[in-house]
Amino acid sequence: SQQGEEDPQALSIQEGENATMNCSYKTSINNLQWYRQNSGRGLVHLILIRSNEREKHSGRLRVTLDTSKKSSSLLITASRAADTASYFCATVDTGGFKTIFGAGTRLFVKA
């Protein structure tokens, strides 16, 4: 089974609203990454947060990590139609260097 599980599976919001996606994982991790995928294309790396970090910002993105709860959240502020995509969390465990992706959250931003 996959390491990361995203919640919700799908999210539909209006342009300008904030979007929050959550990710839970099962084992100890080295870091957690978020990726975006547009319509069946390749993934684009958004942000990486290490296990000793609690929060990280990049432009309109804010990621939090709670290792005690084994969960992370991705917040996209002031969303735009161009943010419509699938978002995946990916974890790299401390035991090896395998990246395990979650099932993803499909975000629809309506103009």
Add this chain to the structure above:
Amino acid sequence: KAGVTQTPRYLIKTRGQQVTLSCSPISGHRSVSWYQQTPGQGLQFLFEYFSETQRNKGNFPGRFSGRQFSNSRSEMNVSTLELGDSALYLCASSSEGQGDYEQYFGPGTRLTVT
């Protein structure tokens, strides 16, 4: 720098055939990873190559294999294709490996097995 390129972009094969997919990483990147993406199973890790050596392997049958050349280009091969092998195959490169480094993904090869 040019991005990660994958060839071919689309492929249609028949059950029982074999297929070879190619990936050219970003110049200077030594790690290449392969993933299979399907609607039912999501993104699953196949294997990672670093400096021509397979460093990590996912839970796929031996029909899935790969290799990396001295110029870091990588190929993956699937023998005796099954209908369930229909998927988007993604290649990703990074400078040192998956662990601490972001991966740069190619556009993928969409394989359809009939």
